[in-house]
Each structure stands twice: as structure tokens, then as C-alpha cells.
Amino acid sequence: xxxxxxxxxxxxxxxxxxxxxxxxxxxxxxxxxxxxxxxxxxxxxxxxxxxxxxxxxxxxxxxxxxxxxxxxxxxxxxxxxxxxxxxxxxxxxxxxxxxxxxxxxxxxxxxxxxxxxxxxx
Numbered sequence: 170x171x172x173x174x175x176x177x178x179x180x181x182x183x184x185x186x187x188x189x190x191x192x193x194x195x196x197x198x199x200x201x202x203x204x205x206x207x208x209x210x211x212x213x214x215x216x217x218x219x220x221x222x223x224x225x226x227x228x229x230x231x232x233x234x235x236x237x238x239x240x241x242x243x244x245x246x247x248x249x250x251x252x253x254x255x256x257x258x259x260x261x262x263x264x265x266x267x268x269x270x271x272x273x274x275x276x277x278x279x280x281x282x283x284x285x286x287x288x289x290x
Contacts, residue, residue, distance in 0.1 A: 192224040193287040200235035206263040
């Protein structure tokens with residue numbers, strides 16, 4: 170009886186491990202005064218909300234591209250600037266990197282496709 174119970178527990182753990190997907194990171198580069206950021210940001214948030222199984226971890230990184238007086242940018246300053254310019258070479262807002270892969274600026278369908286791909290890994 171103990172062996173059957175142990176076997177069942179191990180099998181259950183293996184099956185749940187096999188069906189689990191890893192979380193992935195979404196970095197969205199934006200600025201509080203970016204006029205064309207709101208629509209793709211909101212649409213992508215709605216897309217991720219409709220796919221809770223993706224378990225995406227979203228980080229909004231405010232940079233100085235649109236307005237260097239963005240209060241979120243000023244609060245992080247050099248860290249956000251390094252990530253935007255040196256690490257990812259962001260040229261315009263909005264832009265997104267999903268699991269480290271560029272989703273391009275303002276291309277919601279590309280962002281959704283990369284999220285779907287990241288989830289299936």
C-alpha cells in the first residue's frame with residue numbers, strides 16, 4: 170500500500186512538473202509623456218491578462234527618449250539609461266524585449282508572438 174501511495178505521489182509530481190511552464194521576463198521601454206505608448210502598452214497588458222498561464226513578469230522601464238523629466242526615469246536614472254542605451258540600444262518608445270529578444274517598437278503582434286513562443290519553451 171505504501172509503495173502504491175509513493176508511486177502515485179511521484180507520478181503526480183512528475184506530471185505536474187512536465188506540464189508547468191517557466192515564467193519569462195517582459196521589459197517594456199516607455200516614458201510617461203510618450204504619446205504613442207499607451208495603446209500598445211494597454212493592449213499588451215490585456216493580452217497577458219487573457220493568458221495568465223504565461224506567467225509573464227512585466228517590468229516597465231522609463232527612459233529619457235520622449236522626456237528627460239519623466240519622474241520614473243529620474244527616480245532610476247543611470248540604471249534605466251544604461252539598460253535603454255547601452256544594453257538594448259533603444260531608439261524610440263515604446264519598445265519591448267521579451268525574454269531578451271527584441272519585439273520592436275510599437276508592434277503589438279510581434280510582442281504577442283514572442284510571448285507565446287517564450288511560454289512554449
